[in-house]
Amino acid sequence: MGRVQDKVVFITGAARGQGRAHAVRLASEGADIIAVDLCADIPTNGYPLATEEDLDETVREVEKLGRRIVARTADVRDSAALKAAVAEGVAELGRLDAVVAQAGIAPLGPQQTAQAFIDAITVDFNGVVHAVEAALPHLPDGASIVATGSIAALIPASVDNPANGPGGLGYSFAKRQVASFVHDLATVLLPRRIRVNAVHPTNVNTGMLNCDLMYRSFRPDLENPTREDALTSFPATTGFGIPYVEPENIADMVLFLVSDESKYVSGMQMRVDAGGYVKKRPQLPTF
Numbered sequence: 001m002g003r004v005q006d007k008v009v010f011i012t013g014a015a016r017g018q019g020r021a022h023a024v025r026l027a028s029e030g031a032d033i034i035a036v037d038l039c040a041d042i043p044t045n046g047y048p049l050a051t052e053e054d055l056d057e058t059v060r061e062v063e064k065l066g067r068r069i070v071a072r073t074a075d076v077r078d079s080a081a082l083k084a085a086v087a088e089g090v091a092e093l094g095r096l097d098a099v100v101a102q103a104g105i106a107p108l109g110p111q112q113t114a115q116a117f118i119d120a121i122t123v124d125f126n127g128v129v130h131a132v133e134a135a136l137p138h139l140p141d142g143a144s145i146v147a148t149g150s151i152a153a154l155i156p157a158s159v160d161n162p163a164n165g166p167g168g169l170g171y172s173f174a175k176r177q178v179a180s181f182v183h184d185l186a187t188v189l190l191p192r193r194i195r196v197n198a199v200h201p202t203n204v205n206t207g208m209l210n211c212d213l214m215y216r217s218f219r220p221d222l223e224n225p226t227r228e229d230a231l232t233s234f235p236a237t238t239g240f241g242i243p244y245v246e247p248e249n250i251a252d253m254v255l256f257l258v259s260d261e262s263k264y265v266s267g268m269q270m271r272v273d274a275g276g277y278v279k280k281r282p283q284l285p286t287f
């Protein structure tokens with residue numbers, strides 16, 4: 001028996017990065033997956049997002065583990081599209097036990113306009129609400145809802161600083177709202193014992209971190225910084241002095257939160273940050 005044997009989990013942003021890692025880790029522990037991803041770029045977001053081929057690869061990796069997956073191209077900003085994807089997934093897989101709302105963008109850069117601010121919020125916050133909205137009618141009592149925030153939600157000025165422009169402010173705003181939303185949604189769902197938790201990663205070794213935009217964010221002193229240049233600054237985010245964690249390290253936390261091992265864990269802000277928060281904010285947390 002796997003740790004999430006025969007559970008069905010709905011994951012947004014599942015084509016690559018952390019979303020794919022969650023799909024594969026959960027499948028390796030017995031889950032079936034409903035996967036959605038935009039599989040297209042967003043104009044204000046200055047690095048490429050996932051492709052149809054990436055989503056196909058997630059499908060292949062889950063099926064290789066002997067589990068089922070229903071994959072759809074959908075934008076988390078489109079509530080109707082998410083509802084349709086979840087309904088189709090539930091019709092095929094028979095149930096829904098958990099949601100991992102984690103699709104995201106980071107449209108950073110000082111040259112950006114207010115549109116980047118809005119896009120960060122509509123994807124990174126509204127997208128989480130839409131995923132929950134789509135899933136809720138299908139979730140039984142005792143289900144699990146997981147939303148991905150960021151250490152940006154908890155450490156002021158880590159992303160919302162002038163070097164990152166309006167998109168950085170939007171990203172941090174959205175992630176703070178995710179933290180608040182999880183707290184209050186957990187309260188609302190107490191009578192049904194549906195637990196709701198946020199995962200707040202530090203730097204993660206994915207496409208979001210490995211792009212010119214992010215290298216510039218970490219090395220604003222250089223005009224065209226490379227990954228090698230950024231690698232000297234990445235470790236400042238963590239407490240352990242490592243540059244980043246791997247998507248699989250975040251998947252370990254998601255697996256715990258989806259599994260029954262966390263059946264009495266709700267309303268938590270779970271940092272997977274190699275000690276970055278306690279290094280930067282040595283006082284007691286607000287949440």
Ligand SMILES: NC(=O)c1ccc[n+]([C@@H]2O[C@H](COP(=O)([O-])OP(=O)(O)OC[C@H]3O[C@@H](n4cnc5c(N)ncnc54)[C@H](O)[C@@H]3O)[C@@H](O)[C@H]2O)c1
Nearest residue numbers: 013017018038049050075076103104150203204206207208
């Ligand atoms: N990588 C990091 O350093 C880091 C740090 C903290 C938090 N996070 C958060 O982790 C989550 C996952 O990001 P990642 O690191 O895997 O990056 P990623 O860019 O590799 O993956 C994000 C995925 O979301 C998808 N996506 C983007 N906009 C979408 C939309 N509108 N509708 C549907 N899908 C959409 C992308 O196509 C992509 O597959 C995000 O919420 C991100 O903010 C990442």
